Structure formats: C-alpha cells, structure tokens
Amino acid sequence: MYQELIRKDMKKALKEGEKLKVSTLRLLIASIINEEKKLQEEINEQQFFKVLNREIRMRKESITEFKKGGREELVKKEMKEKEILESYLPKQLTPDELKTMINSIIDEVEAKNVRDLGKVMGKIMPQVTGRADGKVIKDLVFKALSNLEED
Numbered sequence: 001m002y003q004e005l006i007r008k009d010m011k012k013a014l015k016e017g018e019k020l021k022v023s024t025l026r027l028l029i030a031s032i033i034n035e036e037k038k039l040q041e042e043i044n045e046q047q048f049f050k051v052l053n054r055e056i057r058m059r060k061e062s063i064t065e066f067k068k069g070g071r072e073e074l075v076k077k078e079m080k081e082k083e084i085l086e087s088y089l090p091k092q093l094t095p096d097e098l099k100t101m102i103n104s105i106i107d108e109v110e111a112k113n114v115r116d117l118g119k120v121m122g123k124i125m126p127q128v129t130g131r132a133d134g135k136v137i138k139d140l141v142f143k144a145l146s147n148l149e150e151d
Contacts, residue, residue, distance in 0.1 A: 002048050002088065003032060024081045028055055028088075049089070049130025056085050093132045095140070101127065102137075102144050114145045 006025050013021040028051075035051050036043055043051070059082035066074040093101075101124060105111075109119045120141050128137060
C-alpha cells in the first residue's frame with residue numbers, strides 16, 4: 001500500500017525535476033526491498049513504519065554529525081530528506097494520548113514497578129509504531145512505572 005504511494009510520488013517528482021525527493025524515495029524503496037529480502041516476505045504496515053523510522057533516525061544522526069563538522073549544506077540536505085520521509089508518517093500521538101494508552105496497558109498487564117517495563121513496552125509498541133518515537137514512549141513508561149513504586 002505505502003510502496004505504491006511512494007512509487008507514485010517518486011514518478012511525480014521525476015516529472016517535476018525534484019532530484020532530492022527522487023533520490024530520497026529511491027533510498028526508501030531500496031530499504032523496503034532489503035527488509036523484504038531479509039524477512040523473505042512482503043512487509044506489513046508495522047514493518048514499513050519500522051523501516052521508515054530507521055531511515056528518519058539515520059537522517060537525524062547525520063544532521064547531528066554534520067552540524068558538529070560545520071557542514072551546513074549537508075545539514076540542509078539531510079533536513080529536507082528527513083522532512084520528505086516524515087511526510088509518510090501517520091499523525092503523531094500527543095503526549096496525553098500516549099499517557100492514556102500507557103496507563104491502560106499498565107493496568108492490563110498488571111505492572112507493579114520498573115521491572116515490568118518490558119511487559120508494558122512489548123504491549124504498547126505494536127500499537128504505536130510510526131505514530132510515536134520509541135525513546136519518548138520508553139521514557140513515559142519508565143516514569144509511569146516509577147510513580148507506581150512510590151505510591
């Protein structure tokens with residue numbers, strides 16, 4: 001589904017002469033194909049967002065490194081690529097929506113303390129893949145579980 005959209009957008013960008021968008025989408029398609037080869041099956045929506053988030057994370061890391069090196073032209077290029085990739089992400093969850101989900105999952109798995117972090121993370125990640133940053137979720141879950149210990 002998403003691959004068709006990406007290929008369509010790439011063809012449109014080719015016609016309009018948007019070289020950066022074309023190269024960015026080609027790299028994304030290549031990453032998707034590599035993931036499918038690794039899994040030996042067509043990827044599902046959750047796996048697509050995993051690949052997409054990996055590509056976005058790589059751009060963020062590159063931006064950080066290029067800023068350290070004073071390579072402003074490469075920072076701009078990587079930021080544009082990141083924006084192109086982020087346009088394929090679904091609407092991001094707000095912190096309040098995340099907290100509500102986390103609290104309901106904590107109740108559901110009967111988590112008592114920080115040692116139950118894995119249980120909660122295992123349950124929430126499939127539900128929020130592509131709609132929230134994993135590090136943010138982990139921090140929120142850790143904070144919620146830490147508060148349980150204090151009570």
